Amino acid sequence: MASGKLLYAQSGGVTAVINASASAVIAEARARKIKVLAARNGILGALREDLIDTSKESAAAIRALAHTPGGAFGSCRFKLKSLEQDRAKYERLLDVLKAHDVRYFLYNGGNDSADTALKVSKLAAEFGYPLTCIGVPKTIDNDLAVTDCCPGFGSAAKYTAVSVREAAFDVAAMAETSTKVFVYEAMGRHAGWLAAAAGLAGNGPDEAPHLILFPERAYDEADFLANVKKVVAKVGYCVVVASEGIRTADGTFVADAGGGKDAFGHTQLGGVASYLAGKVKDELGYKVHWTLPDYLQRSARHIASKTDLDQAMAAGKAAVQFALKGLNSTMPVIKRTSNAPYKWKIEAAPLEKVANHEKTMPANFLRKDGYGITAAARAYLEPLIRGEAPPPYGRDGLPKYVTLKNVAVKKKLPAWEG
Template sequence: MKPRSRSSQGRLLYAQSGGVTAVINATAAGVIEAARAQGVKVYAARNGILGALREDLIDTSKETASAIAALRHTPGGAFGSCRYKLKSLESHRAEYERLIDVLRAHDIRWFLYNGGNDSADTALKISQLGKAMGYDIRCIGVPKTVDNDLAVTDCCPGFGSVAKYTAVSTLEASLDVASMADTSTKVFILEVMGRHAGWIAAAAGLAGEGADAPPHIILFPERTFDEDAFLAKVKATVERVGWCTVVASEGIRNAAGQFLAEAGTRDAFGHAQLGGVAPVLAALVKEKLGYKYHWALPDYLQRSARHLASKTDAEQAYAVGRAAVDYAMAGQNAVMPVIERLADAPYRWKIRSAPLDKIANREKKLPSSYVTRDGFGITAAARRYLSPLIQGEAPLPYGKDGLPKYVQLKNIAVERKLAPFKT
C-alpha cells in the first residue's frame, strides 16, 4: 500500500490491552502528541479491543494538551483495557469483519494496539484482513508488558518500573526482617508476577549481592521447584545469616508440571488463575522447618506503582508511542517499534521497526545464563542486563494533600454509526 497523504482525511485508533503498567499511559501520551503534531485526530477504544468491537470510541481531541501531557506520570489505563483474545480468523471471522466495519465507518486508517504477545497477533491479523477486504488500514503493535516476555525487543516498556519496584521492595522488607529476626520472623516470602518467564523474579536479585545479601533465594518459573533443595537452602541461610528472604515467581511448578499455586480456574486467554504461591511456600516452611514467617503478595501494586517508576522505563514507553505514529504515517504496516540495546555502560538504546510476525505469540524466557548454578540467584550477566532498566527516577507532581496529582480524562464518546454488536 502507498502511504496516505498527511493532509488527507483519516483517523488513528489507539487501544490498550491486557494488564496495564505504571507507564502505559506515557505511551498513550506519546501516540496522541505525535499524531496531533501531524494533524491526525486520535480516537481511543474504550476498554481495549472490546471498545472497537462495540463501536465504543473516545474522541481524544476533546482533551487539553495539559491533560494529555499528564498521562506521562499517571498509572493505570486511561482509556480502559481488557483481557479479551480474538480467536483465529477462520473460527471468528465475524469479529474481524466487525472491526473492519467499525474502522471503515469512522474513516480510521491507522490502528495502534498497545499490548503484549496476543495483541501483536491481533494487530497482525487485522492488517491481513484489511488487505483481504480491500480496506486501507495500517496496523502497528505497540509494546507493553510487565513480564518482559516479548520477542525481538531488548526489553518491554512497563518492565523496568516493575523491576525497580520489586528490587526496592525486596531490599526494604529485608531490612525489616533483619531487625526482627532474633525474636520474630525468620523467613519472609515475596510473591511476584511471572507465569512462565522469571524476569520480575530475577529483578529482585538487584536488591543485593553476595551469599548473605537478600534475596537469599529466588524461585524462577523456568526451573522446576525442588522442595528438598529449597528447604535445605532456607535452613542453611537461617542458620548462617539469622533470617532468609525468598522471592518466588507466581508460575513455579513442581516436577509433575503443576503450578504450586493452581487455583483451578482460567482467564479469558485460557491461562490458569493462580491462587498464591507465597502462602503455599510459607506453610511448607512452617511445617517442615518450624520457622516463623511472613509473606506478601503485592499483586496490582507491582504494576501500578508509578511513584517508583524507572526513568529509563518511562522514557522508553513514551518513545515507542511516538515511534508507532511515525511508522504509521510513513506507511508501515504489521510492525512494532522495539527497543535495541546499543551498550550496557553507559546504557544506550534506540527504537527500530520489527515485523509483527516475528513477535506475535512468541515468548521470551529468562536465559539459563542469567540463573546461578544452584538455581536460586542471578548471575553477573543478568545484573548487566537488568541494572540499566531500573536507573533514574521519574518524579511526580504532588498536591497539597500530599498525594500525586494524577489526571482523569473526560473520555467523551464518539457518536455510533453502526448497529450494536454482541461480543
C-alpha cells in the same frame, strides 16, 4: 497531510507507564494533524463502536497521562481467535474502522495483542481497505520477543527490587526474636524476569534476596526447604522471592488457584507465597511473613524507572511515525546498543516475529544452583531500573494523577450483538 484517523487501544494488564505510551501517541499524532480516537476498554470498545474522542482533552491532560498509572481508556482481557474462527468479529471491527475513517490502528499490548493487530492487517488487506496496523509494546513480564526489554517491565522491576531491599531491612531487624523467613511473590507466569529483578536488591552472597524461585527451574520442595534452613543458620534470617509461575518437575503450577482459565487460556495463579510460607512454618518451625504485591507491582507509578518511562514514550511516538510511513504490521522495539554506558534505540520489527512468541530468561542469567542471578543478568537488568521519574505531588501529599473526560464519539452502526 495524511488522511484518516488513528485508533488507539490498550490491551491486557496495564503497567505504570502504558499511559505514557498513550500520551506520546496522542501528542505525536496531534503534531502531525492526525485525529486520535481511543477504544474504551480495549478491543471490546472497538467491537462495540464505543470510541473516545481524544481531541476533547486538553494538552495539559494528555501530558499528565505520562505520569498517571492504570489504563486511561480502559483495557480488557479479550482474545480474538483465528480469522476463520472469529471472522464475524474481525469483519465487525473492520466495519467500525471504515465507519469512522480509521486508517491507522495502534494496539498497545503484549503477545496476543501483537497477534490481533497482525490479523486485522491481513483482513484489511483482503478487503482492500487501506489500514496500517502497529503493535505498541507493553508488559511487566518482559516476555515479548525481539525487543531487548519491554516498556512496563523496568518500573515493575524497580518496584520489586526496592520493595525486597526495604523488607529485608525489616526482617533483619526482627530476626532475633521474631520473623526468620519472609516470602515475596512476584508476577511472572512462564518467565521469571520480575523475580530476577529482585536479585538487584542485594549484592553480596549473604544479602537478600537469599533464594529466588524461577519458572525456568523446576521447584524441588525438599531442596528448597534445606536451603532455607541453611541460610537461616548462616545469616540469621532468609528472604525468599518466588515467581507466581513456579512449577514442579511434572509441570504442575505450585500456585494453581483452581479458578479455571482466563480469556487468553491462562491458568489462574495466586498464592505461591502463602503456600511456601506454610511449608516453611510447618516443616522448619520458623515464624514466617509473606506478601503478595499483585497489582502494586504494575501500578506503582510513584517509583517508576526513568529508563522505562523514556522507552514507553519513545515507543508510542515511534508507533505513530511508523504508521504514517506505512510500516504495516510492525512494532517499535528496543535495541540495546551499549551496556556501559547504557544506550538504546527504537527499531521496527515485523509483528510476525513478535506475535505469540515468548522470551524466557537465558540460561546464563540463572545461577548454577538455580536460586539466584548471575553477573550477566545483573548487567542486563540494572540499567532498566535506573533513574527516577516521580509524579507531581499535591498539598495533600498524594500524586496528582489525571482522569480524562473520555467523551464518546457518536455511533454510526447498529449495536454489536456478539
